[in-house]
Amino acid sequence: MHEKFTKPYEPGDTEGRIYAAWEESGFFNPDNLPKRHKKPFTIIMPPPNANGHLHAGHALFITLEDIMTRYKRMRGFKALWVPGADHAGFETQIVYEKKLEKEGRSRFSMDSKDLYKEIYDFTIENKKHMENEVKRLGASCDWSREKFTLDPDVVLEVQKTFQKMYNDGLVFRGKRIVNWCSKHQTTLSDVETIAEEKKDPLYYLQYGPFVIATARPETKFGDKYVVMHPDDTRYATYKHGDTFETEWISGSVTATIIKDDSIDMEFGTGVMTITPWHDAADFEIAKKHDLPKEQVIDLRGKLLACAGEFVGMKIRDARPKIIEKLHAKGLVVKIDEAYAHNVPCCYKCNTPIEPQIMDQWFVKMENLAKTALDAVEAGKIKFIPDNYEKIFKYWMEHSIDWNISRQIVWGIPIPAKICTVCEFAFPDLQDEATACPECKSEVRKDTDTFDTWFSSGQWPLLALGYSRGRDYQTFHPTDIMETGHDLIFKWVPRMVIFSLYLEKQVPFHTVYLHGLVNDAQGKKMSKSKGNVINPIDIIDKFGTDALRMALVIGNPPGSDTSLAENKIKAYKNFANKLWNISRFVFTNTENIEIDETKITADSDKKLLQELADSTKEVTLDFEEYRFHLAAEKLYHYVWHRFADSIIEESKSILSSEDEHAKQSRQQLLICILKNSIIMLHPCMPFITEEIWHHIPKKKDAENSSLLLVEDWPAL
């Protein structure tokens, strides 16, 4: 009897040792796999943000990707899973700003180089913790190929891509209306804003002969254009271009009538004035009719000089005072107190976005999006579950130019120069240019950094070194991009676009999307609700294998799952069950050499056939990415067929005098145990590896004795 099997299974005693043995074997690196592993299988890990600890969502994706990798490795593939860490630009900067705030400091009073250095140290420290946590989850990724999104080669490649896109006319700098967060003092892309439903008063104001409705009177100081639909019969007597004098907030203005069919005749009075500097829709109208634009609110969210006596006031404070003044002038017609509308806000701090016209770098998306759309329509990329294909396509059909510059220090610098006189901007990777090529004036270095998705979008290429890298030929396109369904917009399309643009290949042929991990009541985990489950605490309590099973079973692709301690405990019990099954089998098969040909009893042959059927079914589930079913079927087979039934009936056979039947049954037990352990390995890598070492091997058993690289059962 093996000493170890006299005690219950203790994951804490085994997992660290087993992981070390795997790492030492070198088999996480596909170059070290036995020669029979020929066909490549590749997953690039979505790099976790190196700014904190792993959460349940990380645990889920690492589990799923590890299952895929281990399964394919055992099926004889040259399996590569590339780990990574993301500097996570804006996200990390915010985490660090909160830290500064607690210490009574602010980034706005710091030298940018010092700030960068501090965040760098902070990130590197967190990166180490994060990597250790990934290891504790059992990830069989190739650490020798690990990438960090601020590695010097990554930075250089990303900057080169910027230059190439500029040369190809796909990147430009221009004055556009952008999303401005006045708290974080940076622009944001559209996917970095969230629509908050707010109830604000809607003011109906007299504007010459018209009544206009607005929720933002504080932007209206400079409004000189009043817009209505050309087909609106109520205003048929007014002609496009007509002007009139009217009393307004700070005195009399000359207003011009504009007819534009983007106006909704049903809303309010069907008439509005426009504020092109602070409203995207108004901006479009102004652009169409070539109207002037005037800034009313500064980057700190305060009113500018055109606001007259209100100058310098925060918009929130100014609003009631402005209304007061308009009242006094008799210009307020009526007020709808609770007008419900959606206000775009910063997705991190919920500050209402203040649209501003600013010079920023943009990527022209239309043609690039078309290439991604074509690739998906040509069937080059499949989605699991497949309804995400529709969502992806919708997004590609409605893409707008992408603002890639951020006014934060934490990120990859945009390698560009900007003319201090004519504002001409151009890439300068070598940092050589001192004069503007257009007007010969002095240039300044661009201090902005890239949107983190500009680098993350090239992740599969960066991880494999583009077509110039040693791994690219073998492993690109990769097989699966496994990520959260919330990244279907933010990330997935950008990777497709960059790979198609830079290397004319799709980055992956399958996109597997997982859902959210919710709490036991199915509610979203959040720090404020206090229902966050920390995966490392769970591992300490129940073991990694139990956590992994709990995350996988009952969790089909695309849908959210709920994680309860009870559920995890159930799989800890399963691990223990497996342990005790092994104990039973080993104590009853001591000194036996494995030989399946000795399974001769008819009843045993039937059970062997049943095992073969289950194997086939489970294998198909693995092939089709139905890990939730594969794991559940294995669980059920091992516990309720093997333990409850087969082992129970074995007790009498093993104690009988019929040596022939006994021998057949002993071989059967080992055979079932062995196959079960192999098939459970992708889901429960630690305990299966531990048990594997005690399974009798054939005399001619080749190479390593690690289950990690054992062949999957023949079908």
Place this chain on the structure above:
RNA sequence: GGGCGAUUAGCUCAGUGGUAGAGCAACUCGUUUACACCGAGAAGGCCGGGGGUUCGAAUCCCUCAUCGCCCACCA
């Protein structure tokens, strides 16, 4: 305003054409060659409502209801 998804046992969820499943909870009994982190047994569901297709529907189609998520420049 558009799109997507969900609605199955007390709870959390699987199950996509062939006599309803798991985990947890609750009930009864039981220490026997592993395991009480256990076993045996029983209980629990007109599979959201209605209509249709089919020999047969939780599963496919239509419709309604409720919930959730995503997208969207009605000022």
